[in-house]
Amino acid sequence: MKALAFLTERLIARAEAQGDLRGLEGEGKPLPPAEGGAYVDPIESAGFRMMAREGALPPEVVLAKQAAALREELKATEGEAERRALMTRLADIEMRRAMRMEARRRGR
Incomplete structure (x- = not known):
């Protein structure tokens, strides 16, 4: 992993020295x-x-986008049965997302 970090830093330094990183969209602004x-x-x-x-x-x-869309749909839903079904779907999506993020964190 250190070799990859070294290579990345070297490529960034080269691009900076050649001016390839000037004038890019968002230059001088904080990252989103x-x-x-x-x-x-x-x-x-x-x-x-x-x-x-x-x-x-x-x-x-x-999955995060799907969860956000379901949350918005949930805000607009009034029926108890419909809300329960949406909450079940949202819980499933959030669980799958958490599992994927944990696997990524562990490097799998």
Whole structure:
């Protein structure tokens, strides 16, 4: 892993020296908040953003979007049976997302 970090730092330093990192969108602005909460590695978060721009999202992000949509739907739902069904679906999605994030954290 140290070799990868070294190589990454070297490539970034080279790009900086050549001016390849100037004039990029968002230059000088803070990074957007990390998707997935406080426990997402900033490097993974940056990778997720790049993947999203290209239309390829990791399963954790897809599940987070599904959960957010279900929460919004839940706010607008009044019937008890419908709310219970939505909460069951939301719990399932949140559990699958947590399992994927834990597996990623452990390096699997």
